Amino acid sequence: MNNPMLTESELTILGLVAEAPRYGYEIEQIIDERNLREWLKIGSSSIYYTLDKLKSQKLLTITTRDNTTDPSQKIYNVSEAGYGVLQTAIVDLLRQSRPLGAGFELGLVNLSLQTPQQAHTALWQHYLDLQKHIERVENQWLRWQEENEIVPDHVWALYSHHLAIAQAELMWLAEFLEEWRRRHPAVTIDPEADIDALDTSQRPTPTHRHDTEETLKQIQRLKRPSTPSEG
Incomplete structure (x- = not known):
């Protein structure tokens, strides 16, 4: 599959889930604990939207407890495709220099x-x-x-x-x-x-x-x- 272009928010959330399977509220807690909003644009209201988008791109999978439909009880995991996209994106970010002319x-x-x-x-x-x-x-x-x-x-x-x-x-x-x-x-x-x-x-x-x-x-x-x- 072609690698989708990930936004800062999508890449950050995908990376946090790649560390370990997580609930949505856990992702919010980790973002706050690590002060990630100090250097990244991540809106609180967009976390579940981003998770759903990554799932629709088959970069995440979901397991639930007792077949609940409550989004707070969904456990998110990185798929094999998601891990590959994440690795490629990380390498691209680390090797590129920042372009001038913006900001x-x-x-x-x-x-x-x-x-x-x-x-x-x-x-x-x-x-x-x-x-x-x-x-x-x-x-x-x-x-x-x-x-x-x-x-x-x-x-x-x-x-x-x-x-x-x-x-x-x-x-x-x-x-x-x-x-x-x-x-x-x-x-x-x-x-x-x-x-x-x-x-x-x-x-x-x-x-x-x-x-x-x-x-x-x-x-x-x-x-x-x-x-x-x-x-």
Whole structure:
């Protein structure tokens, strides 16, 4: 059969069921426990719809208890075809690079259509929001390690990759905003922005480089935590 094109939500749910047969409500719980909505678009109301769609594509099978029609009592399993589609999709995702020209890059392409002040205000807000996002994800990652004795490879990979990219973008924004203000001296920082609440090591300054002490600490935190078997 031809491999169907899976959406983020479909691929995520298929992957969770591939880990182990699950009830629909279990999938919802795992999505929340792993904070998957932090980086994936998964709507709560669409989970059963997605499960039914995957079943209609013969990627999932269903077993029930006592022949009940209650959807909450259905146990979902990955079919042989579903496992093959999942493996192919994972390989495709891991080997592809992200294309430019969408989202943030599209905004940069049209930067000249904004006044220097408008562009700075938008990027400064991006900087503030990104810093809060990094702090939130770092706290989630630390809490995950504290609550789980062994950190699975896929959890470590997801958090470390996401944080590394976010921190690199934060550094770029800091340097870009500094240069933007040099190019456009009339630009001012949004007076409503809570500058004092920022970590001083991450405020936009000319010395904010990849070899700063704070950056080295961040990179150190991304290293894979030891598991009991690793000592």
